[in-house]
Amino acid sequence: MDLATFDPSVRLAAATTLEALETPCLVLDADRMDRNITRLRNRLDGLGVSLRPHLKTAKSIDVARRVMIAPEGPATISTLKEAEQFANHGLRDMIYAVGIAPAKLARVVELRAKGVDLVVILDTVEQALAVAEASRKSGMRIPAMIEIDCDGHRSGVVPANHAQLLEIGQALAAGAELRGVLTHAGDSYKGGGPEAQQRYAEAERAAVVGAAQLLRGAGLPCPVVSVGSTPTAHHAQDLTGVTEVRAGVFVFFDLVMAGIGVCQVDDIALSVLATVIGHQREKGWIITDAGWMSLSRDRGTSKQAVDHGYGLVCNIQGDIYRDIIVADANQEHGIIAVRPGSDARLPDLRVGDRVRILPNHACATAAQHQAYHLVQGQSHVVDARWPRFGGW
Amino acid sequence: MDLATFDPSVRLAAATTLEALETPCLVLDADRMDRNITRLRNRLDGLGVSLRPHLKTAKSIDVARRVMIAPEGPATISTLKEAEQFANHGLRDMIYAVGIAPAKLARVVELRAKGVDLVVILDTVEQALAVAEASRKSGMRIPAMIEIDCDGHRSGVVPANHAQLLEIGQALAAGAELRGVLTHAGDSYKGGGPEAQQRYAEAERAAVVGAAQLLRGAGLPCPVVSVGSTPTAHHAQDLTGVTEVRAGVFVFFDLVMAGIGVCQVDDIALSVLATVIGHQREKGWIITDAGWMSLSRDRGTSKQAVDHGYGLVCNIQGDIYRDIIVADANQEHGIIAVRPGSDARLPDLRVGDRVRILPNHACATAAQHQAYHLVQGQSHVVDARWPRFGGW
Known part of the structure; x- marks a missing residue:
């Protein structure tokens, strides 16, 4: 562990040991963390895609710096609080990967005005119109990605719903910025073994690559094609057409991940x-x-x-x-x-x-x-x- | 709601509404809270015992002031952080109702040195000897209560184990301060209807009153006889021999409490x-x-x-x-x-x-x-x- 990269304000006295800490408290094994990070980075390097780590588990600038490829990002976040905290520490490239509520666009605009490339996601025409309206009012085109539903587990547009995809894409391209498409194989947490995970990973890829092709075929831009979950990131065999992978819990791992065989x-x-x-x-x-x-x-x-x-x-x-x-x-x-x-x-x-x-x-x-x-x-x-x- | 009693630093602009808050966030209905507090206070007044509210749910000085009978307490807490935070806001009478770890006695001594009557609880001779040792070292007799196990659900000395009770009591009386006995009917959260709750309440009472009699019979002091859980506090029919009732979630209530019929x-x-x-x-x-x-x-x-x-x-x-x-x-x-x-x-x-x-x-x-x-x-x-x- 390279202590030179730490914020000195959080360095502890040399004599502090596990016996001396107040309990209960959270212990992080830096050796295991570094090993986990290296494992996924090497894997994604082999697949030719970049890592956009999800910082929702970490919620710590020190962990974020360890896992990101550069101090300014890219990164994924799950709350505007994370966006604001990490922006204060120099992050400049973040996707807020929870469907945007129109009332939250004011805080998005505020961060973007400070030079942070904060991207929102959405899966309805109403949200796309709200982003377009906020873009008009603020005089800046807010970038948004369309969330794709690759497995029916939560949110997103079903890939087969071409009409909805195009309507959202056109609304964004007209009044905001269509940054791309994004999906998350939430069902991969259910496990099922390596072959099932490979299928989940391919379902993620196919869903967003297909959506990107549809949008591009209609003359719309779609520069970013984003997939990700820790299980699929560790099992994808081919990520052709995907530009980035999001994953979060791989940094720490846990008993649920061990239970589905993604780690020991x-x-x-x-x-x-x-x-x-x-x-x-x-x-x-x-x-x-x-x-x-x-x-x-x-x-x-x-x-x-x-x-x-x-x-x-x-x-x-x-x-x-x-x-x-x-x-x-x-x-x-x-x-x-x-x-x-x-x-x-x-x-x-x-x-x-x-x-x-x-x-x-x-x-x-x-x-x-x-x-x-x-x-x-x-x-x-x-x-x-x-x-x-x-x-x- | 009497706004005059609020800390002005947390008053909000008059125009703030539920529509304007950032979400998600926690909303507290002061009318319902006040009704819930009044309900239990009236009940305990009728039974002739005082309320020592458990502040582990609240973790807020503003809620604490609303529920306590006086600004200095009495109160119950579940962490030393609560003890320190509430002490900073004037509380002077607290029971730390989780079995004491010897390493935590330094923080207890520190608070007691500031004039806070912080009482610890325990159920082993080892802990009693650790409290006696910390008393000797600090030059102050640290008060401790013996936790009694009234229903086998978690911690405490079984009431029938007279030898252990007396051994702990004697160790405390000799080297620290034996403040009394305490129990908690954790099983009451399982429900079972009003008659079952009345039985749980009577089991709490019988367990601590019997232990107090045993200690007193051996010439040991036992001024405080403490029982409590929200379900039993709302169902006890007779609290003869009990000096105080602890309860916490009654302030807010929740779906679990509604599910066992303690509230609507x-x-x-x-x-x-x-x-x-x-x-x-x-x-x-x-x-x-x-x-x-x-x-x-x-x-x-x-x-x-x-x-x-x-x-x-x-x-x-x-x-x-x-x-x-x-x-x-x-x-x-x-x-x-x-x-x-x-x-x-x-x-x-x-x-x-x-x-x-x-x-x-x-x-x-x-x-x-x-x-x-x-x-x-x-x-x-x-x-x-x-x-x-x-x-x-």
């Missing part, structure tokens, strides 16, 4: 440090101070083959206790127990001992915290505290 | 304001900008008779759309749909229209936000913005 449990870079505060020995429980407030309410592995409860338990340096999970959680209490059906034994932990808990869903768990505490691999030394932000 | 849906004071950002008409979906980041991942109604998904949908002034729920949620997207099996029709909402979403679990939803926006009943005028805090 050993790749998970994020954990919650907790302290043992009690036992209920007759029940086989260890109680910690990491409840759902620090782990999040996310139970993403509950529908997977292996249910990790509220998280998988490791010792303080990150070595996994086999089949020891956070079986239940209250607001500020976590209940550690042996996974049902396992022959594992509860570790011999005393009041005051510390554990690390791997999250089901990195986006949800990180969102409960105000900072990352950086370690490298099995070191107990905390090298830095990277602040993160929340809100909208 | 119409009592819920908290909601998330969201904006419509799209439709998938063939699927019967309305897409909003309130995903799980603003609603939380809490699916507390999933095991109840009526599953509200990620929340129940109302119009902008809080009138419920019958059987319209947030059926699914991604990080910043909510999918509104008709409840499965219902004959209700999706409301005719257009892009840019606003809705309010009632939460499954007020504690989890509020935790996702940095402020409350206050309205009164069906008014669209936002009277104040009350900041809230998070972290540990």
Whole structure:
């Protein structure tokens, strides 16, 4: 880890260790993070497309700088708060990848007036007209991308709906700027193995490349063709016609991603440090101070083959206790127990001992915290505290 | 609502309305909140016990002042961050109602040195010895209460374990201060109807009153006998021997509490304001900008008779759309749909229209936000913005 690139304001005293941190808190293993970033970058280099990382999981300029290819971007964001925060730290190229609400265009215009190339997305004619109207009023053509629905899981125009695609494209080209098309294979999080993921990736590609061809065939511009999800980014075999890939959780990974085979449990870079505060020995429980407030309410592995409860338990340096999970959680209490059906034994932990808990869903768990505490691999030394932000 | 008691720094311009707020954001109906507070206060007055409100849901000095009987407390808190924040605003009487980790005693001592009567809780001899040791080192007797396990749901000493109770009590009395006993009927959240709730309440009472008698019988002090959960606080018939009741979510209420009959849906004071950002008409979906980041991942109604998904949908002034729920949620997207099996029709909402979403679990939803926006009943005028805090 190159500490020279860190903001010195968040450097910690040399003596800080995992034993000295207040708990619960969020720990980020920089070695694993760097390995995860390198893995996807190498993969996309091989496919000849550029990475536009999604910073919604990170919400930290320090993580953003580690994952972006340049300090000004490109990047993807999920809230205008992220756009504003990252713009304050020098980002100049961002796609706000949640369908635009007309009332939010004022903040978009404000950022664009400061030289930030902030692009919105949409999937209705009403939104396209609102973007055109805001463009007219502000005297600047606001760039928008048309969201394409590649798998029916959430938003976007169905690729077969040529009439709607062209109507939106024409409204944007006439009154704003048609920047391109974008899709996200949300269904890829359901898993299904490498072949299914390759199909999801090809469905993403086919949906946007087809839409781009339709628009271009009608004489409309479509410079950017954007796909992305962490599972498809790791499985795409051919991205012909695609100009960029968006992905976010690949930086940290989590138990849900491990459950669908996109990473190994050993790749998970994020954990919650907790302290043992009690036992209920007759029940086989260890109680910690990491409840759902620090782990999040996310139970993403509950529908997977292996249910990790509220998280998988490791010792303080990150070595996994086999089949020891956070079986239940209250607001500020976590209940550690042996996974049902396992022959594992509860570790011999005393009041005051510390554990690390791997999250089901990195986006949800990180969102409960105000900072990352950086370690490298099995070191107990905390090298830095990277602040993160929340809100909208 | 008496605006004269508000901190003027958080007063908003007179013209602010629900239509003008950035979404998603948290809305608090002051009329409903005041009604909920009055209801429990009147009830406890009738039972002759005092209220020590739990501020873990609120995490806001403005809400705290509304619910406490005096500016200095008493109150209950779930993190040392709450203790420190509320102490900065004048609170002087708090129980930190999560088993103490020895490493946290330094912060407890620091607050006590500032004149804050902060009390810790514990259920092991190791913790009692750690509190005694910290008392010796700091030269101040730190008060601690023994947590009693009244229903086997989480932490605490089983009431029948007289030897452990006495050993902890003696360790505290010798080296620290034995302030009393405390329990929490976590199982009461499972519901079961008024008679079951009355039994839970009596189990709470019996557990702590019995423990207090045991300690006193051994010549140990036990001035405080504390019980509490919102369901039992609303159902206790007799609290003889109990000196105080703790409860928290009663201030706001939520769909889980309505589901077990502790309140009506119409009592819920908290909601998330969201904006419509799209439709998938063939699927019967309305897409909003309130995903799980603003609603939380809490699916507390999933095991109840009526599953509200990620929340129940109302119009902008809080009138419920019958059987319209947030059926699914991604990080910043909510999918509104008709409840499965219902004959209700999706409301005719257009892009840019606003809705309010009632939460499954007020504690989890509020935790996702940095402020409350206050309205009164069906008014669209936002009277104040009350900041809230998070972290540990």
